[in-house]
Amino acid sequence: MVGRKGTVEGLAVTPGFWNGKRVFVTGHTGFKGSWLCLWLEHLGAKVVGYALDPPTSVNLFDAARVNSGMISLRGDVCDAELLERAMREHQPEIVVHLAAQSLVRRSYEAPLETYETNVLGTVAILDALRRTQVVRAAVIVTSDKCYDLRSEKERYTEADALGGYDPYSTSKAAAEFVTAGYRTSFWMDRNAVAVATARSGNVIGGGDWSADRLLPDLISAFSEGRPALVRAPEAIRPWQHVLDPLRGYLMLAERLYAEPGRGFDSAWNFGPPAANERTVREIADTAARIWGSNASWEPDTATHPHEARVLRLDSAKAAAKLDWRGRIPLDAALERTLSWHKQFSDGADARALAIAGIDELAMHAVGS
Helix, strand or coil, X not given: CECCCCEECCCXXXXXXXXXXXXXXXXXXXXXXXXXXXXXXXXCCXXXXXXXXXXXXXXXXXXXXXXXXXXXXXXXXXXXHHHHHHHHHHCCCEEEECCCCCCHHHHHHCXXXXXXXXXXXXXXXXXXXXXXXXXXXXXXXXXXXXXXXXXXXXXXXXXCCECXXXXXXXXXXXXXXXXXXXXXXXXXXXXXXXXXXXXXXEEECCXXXXXXXXXXXXXXXXXXXXXXXXXXXXXXXXXEECHHHHHHHHHHHHHHHHCCCCCCCCEEEECCCHHHEEEHHHHHHHHHHHHCCCCCEEECCCCCCCCCCECCECCHHHHHHHCCCCCCCHHHHHHHXXXXXXXXXXXXXHHHHHHHHHHHHHHXXXXX
16 A cells, blocks of 8 residues: 555565475566566566567566566467477466567467467467366466447456457457356366466556557657657556556566465456556656656557557455555656666666565655
8 A cells, every 4th residue: 555655665575485496477578477476586587488589679577687587488378389398398386478569569469370379379378277286376468459449448357358459359358258258167176277367457668569559669869869659648547567467467476376276276466556557648748757867758640540549457466465555656656667767878787676676665664
């Protein structure tokens, strides 16, 4: 919870639980995957990653030398045979499935790739779990955009209808259905693998150079001294620092592992507090103010594919049953994200910056 003004309580997971645990992470070369693996390494876990090469030429995985503390395997998540072989060889106790085509706009350009990766890739990981029978707990990460957003509800709960408008959103809804189908078909026994899905909001943090994401686009423009072009300034999103939902995934995995058959094998929202639900315009204005040096932005008036106008999550279930809440204030998240990139541009070591961020934001109180 929020403590005295300007701070948040420590966000540590249970270090003793993770120390020595064998953890298999798909998509470990991506932005969220790199942060997760760094955190798991920091906790003493034995991490094996399975993914394609990093998606951008400059990326957190390479810059922070994430592979120095783990086993890093290259492979397509849709290659079911290779995936199963890797799981049999490394005998993980816990799986976190992050591998995905994660961009809405790219899903319009490459729908086949999107559905193959997000749906068939999820089928491949679930079937590897079924066939190897070595994993005790698995968290399948989908998206807050898996809901049927046409109703523009005040808050979406885990019980609301799934759907989507675009290939990305519908592929994530399909991944939810696939996971539920595997669970009811193969894993209803108390001694079976406990599998849950996790849905989080728009994450920000240092080390994200992805195209068509607001903060990376702003930082790129600010660094080059040009106005950033911003789509849909009035759209509302549930913004959160990447370490907040990652903490939720880790807490959920702990409970799945330690308390099988207790109902944790279901869908979970890990969204930010209401104070973090702001318009794109507010985020762009705040980022420009924090960056300084005449940073500016202007609306992008070009025609773009459809994206949801309003999206808010209800995370009461995670609060009540996991004691999880999004606790990093948005201003603190923005300040640290922009500072991370400024320091990196000035020659700071990316791994040291990331570990310091984990220690500060995930282990101790921080100012906002």
